[in-house]
Amino acid sequence: MGHYKSNLRDIEFNLFEVLGTGDRLGKGPFADIDAETARDILAEVRTLAEGPLADSYVDSDRNPPVFDPATNSVMMPAAFKKSYKVWQDAEWWRLECTPAYGGTLAPRSLVWSIGEMVLGANPAVWMFNCGPAFANIIHELGTPEQQAIGQLMVDRLWGATMVLTEPDAGSDVGAGRTKASRQDDGSWHIEGVKRFITSAEHDMSENIIHYVLARPEGAGPGTKGLSLFIVPKYDFDWQTGELGTRNGAMVTNVEHKMGLKASTTCEMRFGETIPAKGWLLGEVHDGIAQMFKVIEHARMMVGSKAYAELSAGYLAALEYAKTRIQSADLTRSGDKSAPRVAIINHPDVRRQLMTQKAYAEGLRAVALYAASVQDKIQVAEFEKGNEVPGGLADGEASAGEKAKRQASVDERLNDLLLPIVKGVSSERSYEQLGQSLQVFGGSGYLQDYPLEQYIRDNKIDSLYEGTTAIQGQDFFFRKIVRDKGTALGALSAEIQATLDSIGDEARLKVEGEAVGKALSEVGTMVGAMIGQLTSTQDDIRNIYKVGLNTTRLLLSAGDLVIGWLLLRQALVALEKLDGNGLSASDKAFYEGKLAVARFFANNVLPELVSRRKIVEGTDNAIMDVSEDVF
Numbered sequence: 001m002g003h004y005k006s007n008l009r010d011i012e013f014n015l016f017e018v019l020g021t022g023d024r025l026g027k028g029p030f031a032d033i034d035a036e037t038a039r040d041i042l043a044e045v046r047t048l049a050e051g052p053l054a055d056s057y058v059d060s061d062r063n064p065p066v067f068d069p070a071t072n073s074v075m076m077p078a079a080f081k082k083s084y085k086v087w088q089d090a091e092w093w094r095l096e097c098t099p100a101y102g103g104t105l106a107p108r109s110l111v112w113s114i115g116e117m118v119l120g121a122n123p124a125v126w127m128f129n130c131g132p133a134f135a136n137i138i139h140e141l142g143t144p145e146q147q148a149i150g151q152l153m154v155d156r157l158w159g160a161t162m163v164l165t166e167p168d169a170g171s172d173v174g175a176g177r178t179k180a181s182r183q184d185d186g187s188w189h190i191e192g193v194k195r196f197i198t199s200a201e202h203d204m205s206e207n208i209i210h211y212v213l214a215r216p217e218g219a220g221p222g223t224k225g226l227s228l229f230i231v232p233k234y235d236f237d238w239q240t241g242e243l244g245t246r247n248g249a250m251v252t253n254v255e256h257k258m259g260l261k262a263s264t265t266c267e268m269r270f271g272e273t274i275p276a277k278g279w280l281l282g283e284v285h286d287g288i289a290q291m292f293k294v295i296e297h298a299r300m301m302v303g304s305k306a307y308a309e310l311s312a313g314y315l316a317a318l319e320y321a322k323t324r325i326q327s328a329d330l331t332r333s334g335d336k337s338a339p340r341v342a343i344i345n346h347p348d349v350r351r352q353l354m355t356q357k358a359y360a361e362g363l364r365a366v367a368l369y370a371a372s373v374q375d376k377i378q379v380a381e382f383e384k385g386n387e388v389p390g391g392l393a394d395g396e397a398s399a400g401e402k403a404k405r406q407a408s409v410d411e412r413l414n415d416l417l418l419p420i421v422k423g424v425s426s427e428r429s430y431e432q433l434g435q436s437l438q439v440f441g442g443s444g445y446l447q448d449y450p451l452e453q454y455i456r457d458n459k460i461d462s463l464y465e466g467t468t469a470i471q472g473q474d475f476f477f478r479k480i481v482r483d484k485g486t487a488l489g490a491l492s493a494e495i496q497a498t499l500d501s502i503g504d505e506a507r508l509k510v511e512g513e514a515v516g517k518a519l520s521e522v523g524t525m526v527g528a529m530i531g532q533l534t535s536t537q538d539d540i541r542n543i544y545k546v547g548l549n550t551t552r553l554l555l556s557a558g559d560l561v562i563g564w565l566l567l568r569q570a571l572v573a574l575e576k577l578d579g580n581g582l583s584a585s586d587k588a589f590y591e592g593k594l595a596v597a598r599f600f601a602n603n604v605l606p607e608l609v610s611r612r613k614i615v616e617g618t619d620n621a622i623m624d625v626s627e628d629v630f
């Protein structure tokens with residue numbers, strides 16, 4: 001038995017009992033996958049995840065990839081290669097791949113459910129295997145000639161990378177200095193140094209396609225001056241895929257890092273010894289917008305990875321807490337001869353476990369909710385293709401127009417949710433994994449259990465794909481202010497609709513009131529921050545007040561959405577519990593949903609009151625002191 005424990009029951013609960021994924025299956029864009037097939041796929045992926053994919057997780061941490069500077073190559077651990085091959089052979093990655101290249105269109109909520117299990121079992125397997133998903137970008141944005149490259153990437157299972165970061169351009173991608181110069185044959189030569197590039201070298205595919213941001217000669221500063229180039233490791237025949245000469249995109253170092261060691265993190269030098277030849281994606285200079293299509297996908301992946309690891313950590317801690325006997329029950333602590341009990345009986349351990357459960361299941365609920373919004377966008381896009389034109393009275397919106405309007409709200413809602421999925425999931429998962437380890441006592445600190453590796457592997461999630469600070473700023477400035485509150489309004493309306501649906505249900509009164517109060521607190525925080533932003537007209541330094549609160553707002557909005565979704569799940573659970581014929585395990589599962597919603601409402605959501613007060617009372621005191629004070 002490997003290290004990984006999935007929670008397929010909860011995944012299926014989200015998909016089929018709460019989010020309505022089942023209703024979208026077997027028709028429209030998802031005609032090829034009905035609900036039964038989806039359940040079969042999930043079960044098969046779980047078997048792989050808990051078995052052969054998880055098998056190499058520990059080994060590749062202790063025996064990480066080896067870099068050979070003489071040949072600029074990397075040897076992957078044998079055990080990892082075995083897991084990787086199992087995943088490639090299973091072909092479930094085709095659900096991430098456009099039908100144009102031989103994939104099957106699947107709802108994103110199903111794809112990310114599968115993703116959760118693979119990412120929880122062995123995250124590097126999913127990451128190395130992103131080539132087919134990257135190929136979608138070429139299909140969508142490439143020229144007709146370039147689209148052939150995407151097909152080769154899928155057919156030959158080439159690897160792929162996203163190449164943004166440079167030594168002096170991390171969060172500030174626009175500071176990148178890597179340059180591109182056009183050649184007479186229409187290709188480009190790339191020159192510069194990139195760092196921290198995931199999957200840039202390995203020995204598991206014959207070729208790797210790098211998606212590189214570089215600045216064409218004469219282009220302007222900042223992100224808007226960057227273009228996106230397709231730069232292969234080996235040159236190749238665009239029709240047959242036959243490999244040609246080695247291209248000048250070289251890995252010159254592989255980092256030694258805290259965790260996630262199976263995933264290679266590479267320094268890359270372009271055009272240093274031989275020219276690094278590439279092609280401008282779509283023959284248009286729109287690099288940052290094009291790259292954000294990859295980034296949005298990758299941010300979803302990172303958020304899913306983060307809570308997948310927390311979920312596994314929580315389930316491991318839960319199992320340990322039921323078997324580890326230590327100390328007497330608190331009610332008998334004065335009695336030295338009282339029987340010793342399993343630690344799950346101690347109130348403080350229960351507090352820790354229930355907080356972990358709340359965040360593990362709550363963050364899953366948030367990610368799958370975002371994914372279900374993506375499902376709706378997929379359906380809307382499909383229906384747009386089938387739209388019946390005109391023939392309506394003045395002022396009457398066609399079904400197509402209505403669908404279009406809704407699609408645009410859904411797109412904005414998805415945009416609003418992404419920093420929550422990425423930023424909140426990574427922060428809370430890391431924080432709570434510390435608590436999972438705590439449940440193990442000193443044993444958790446040993447390599448005998450997976451917790452210490454989970455924590456090391458998880459830390460990266462709040463750093464890459466935009467640090468939490470960047471997610472907080474994205475959430476407030478772009479997803480709320482620039483959006484003029486449209487998506488936030490749509491989300492608030494959904495939360496309010498759940499509150500309204502509670503009606504007279506006394507059993508969820510406490511939870512409903514807590515979520516209602518949290519909604520109002522977050523609304524007040526946003527209002528206060530918009531006030532601070534507006535007051536920059538009088539004093540530009542007031543922008544610091546906003547900057548002091550963007551992460552706080554992001555985490556608070558995350559708690560609100562978690563509280564809301566746990567409540568929504570509790571409503572479903574209550575209905576099930578009121579019915580007949582539940583198995584013992586289902587009864588416990590649904591009762592767990594009520595317990596966790598109540599716990600979160602009583603123990604976490606009230607914290608939003610003090611966070612709102614902090615936001616309202618923010619001044620510039622720490623911006624006014626000198627650096628020497630720190």
Ligand code: ST9
Pocket residue numbers: 127130133134136137162164165170171172173174198199222223224288289292293294295297298301464465466467470474478
């Ligand atoms: C990394 C990788 O860390 C780690 C893991 C890799 C794992 C392997 C790969 C797996 C991925 C697989 C993907 C497959 C692909 C599948 C696709 C399927 C179809 N949303 O605000 P401005 C754009 S990689 C959308 O002025 P600044 C927008 O075009 C390294 N677009 O920014 C905008 O123009 P406009 C990750 C956005 O001040 C333009 O940018 N590094 C968004 O110039 C300029 O916007 C990072 O993530 C958005 N949220 O630059 C960097 N935001 O406004 C973090 C901006 O006209 N830093 N755009 O629309 C940032 O994000 C900064 O905020 C910044 C600031 C660079 C954007």
Ligand code: FAD
Pocket residue numbers: 161162163164165169170171172195196197198199257265460463464465466467468469470
């Ligand atoms: P910096 O930008 O220097 O940030 C340092 C600190 O300052 C952070 O806490 C940050 O939040 C804060 N900060 C910076 N700017 C601001 C601001 N404006 N406001 C508030 N706080 C701010 N990159 C790729 O291109 N491709 C990859 O595949 C890839 N994979 C990676 C894999 C690993 C293991 C690692 C470690 C990194 C990877 N990265 C990759 C790079 C990653 O995306 C960057 O590390 C990340 O964007 C942060 O940049 P930085 O490390 O330069 O930190």
